[in-house]
Amino acid sequence: MADGEDKHAAPTLRRRVYEIIEAGRGEDRHSRLFDATIVMLILANIAAFCAETMPELEAGYGSWFDRFEVFSVAVFTIEYGLRIWTAVEVPFLARLGPTQARLRFALRPLQVIDLIAILPSYLGPLLGIDLRILRALRLFRLLKLSRYSPAIHTLFRVLSTEARALTGAGLLLLAVLLFSSTGMYFIEGHAQPDKFGSVPMSAYWAMTTLTTVGYGDVAPITPLGKVWAMITMLFGLCILALPVAIISSGFAQEVGRRDFVVTWSLMSRIPLLSELDATQVAELMPMLHAQHLPPNVDVIPPDGPGRAMYFIASGRVELQAVGGNSTFNTGDFFGVVALLDIHTQPGRFVARTRCRLLKLYKEDFDRLEMTCPQVASHIRQVAAQRKTARLAAQARAAAVST
Numbered sequence: 001m002a003d004g005e006d007k008h009a010a011p012t013l014r015r016r017v018y019e020i021i022e023a024g025r026g027e028d029r030h031s032r033l034f035d036a037t038i039v040m041l042i043l044a045n046i047a048a049f050c051a052e053t054m055p056e057l058e059a060g061y062g063s064w065f066d067r068f069e070v071f072s073v074a075v076f077t078i079e080y081g082l083r084i085w086t087a088v089e090v091p092f093l094a095r096l097g098p099t100q101a102r103l104r105f106a107l108r109p110l111q112v113i114d115l116i117a118i119l120p121s122y123l124g125p126l127l128g129i130d131l132r133i134l135r136a137l138r139l140f141r142l143l144k145l146s147r148y149s150p151a152i153h154t155l156f157r158v159l160s161t162e163a164r165a166l167t168g169a170g171l172l173l174l175a176v177l178l179f180s181s182t183g184m185y186f187i188e189g190h191a192q193p194d195k196f197g198s199v200p201m202s203a204y205w206a207m208t209t210l211t212t213v214g215y216g217d218v219a220p221i222t223p224l225g226k227v228w229a230m231i232t233m234l235f236g237l238c239i240l241a242l243p244v245a246i247i248s249s250g251f252a253q254e255v256g257r258r259d260f261v262v263t264w265s266l267m268s269r270i271p272l273l274s275e276l277d278a279t280q281v282a283e284l285m286p287m288l289h290a291q292h293l294p295p296n297v298d299v300i301p302p303d304g305p306g307r308a309m310y311f312i313a314s315g316r317v318e319l320q321a322v323g324g325n326s327t328f329n330t331g332d333f334f335g336v337v338a339l340l341d342i343h344t345q346p347g348r349f350v351a352r353t354r355c356r357l358l359k360l361y362k363e364d365f366d367r368l369e370m371t372c373p374q375v376a377s378h379i380r381q382v383a384a385q386r387k388t389a390r391l392a393a394q395a396r397a398a399a400v401s402t
Helices: 011-023 029-052 055-089 098-106 109-127 131-148 150-161 163-188 199-210 223-267 278-287 336-340 362-371 373-401
Strands: 289-293 297-300 308-314 317-321 324-328 347-351 355-361
Touching (some): 055 098, 131 150, 150 223, 163 199, 223 355, 278 362, 308 336
Antiparallel strands (some): 289 355, 317 324
């Protein structure tokens, strides 16, 4: 497609497709359906690969496996093509030309994985690759699940961020492996030349010992060799703990950054909180707890204690009370009347749509009054107005009923 034609090629349709396959995850019903379909197809492909290795299933259903493979490749190819087509809708690529944007998008790791998942099926027949090798390459489709797993995304980011530290730990392990195998070669080489006759031969024993696997098929028999083995085991425990500590620390930092971004994104949608300066945001952010709720669930049940108030970052919440129902939309807050007056519970709060909320507990509100007194004062004023209005509405309802 020419660049000049591409700019005018059904932008509305292309934008909608982009929202479904890329941008609308978790927010759009069609997007959730699309994601669920692709995930189930990936899992079905892995199950089919495992089933094909069973001779009785291959003999009875081999043709069905082949048809399913053709269908899967067709679906994955269409998915890949749609992602490349909609690449010009990606915000940070929109300023580039269509060709350059799509090329840049195609080189992203997730897109490379998508290409590897389908490319062998096209190149295999052309290059005469062994069918068994071709089937084994289908295991790469399992990597496509990384697109739908935040945990795998986090792991990749941690490995990328901590690459230098992990490389250092790997070099340290290599050094210890070399010293251990060299020492065992000099100690045990004359006693067991068939097992420790060279440093490479001793390296097998050193690796199984350092990793605490210890197959037992190769073991020292001299007293000095046994002492050296114990020293190697101790070094192994220390060395292998380094990558685990690096990755766990990286996970903790990544989760902290993600929570910061999520909370800040939600706060920016609430007018009362978006006007705070950086110092106030830094003090308030640890007090807020993000919650995502589906439609038609109780946020605060009837007669529930007022332990927290809620800010609505997106969605709609309805209050069902004796004096009448009230609706709270994006940017509003609720639950503050019960929070400040524990004996007054106006009614039942129900999420009418999918909601993103920020929850502030009573003890954190007390801290808020010290750190952001103007925000707390505004909340108290609104709470007093709402309480007065609801008491008046309840009085009117009681008068009508009598």
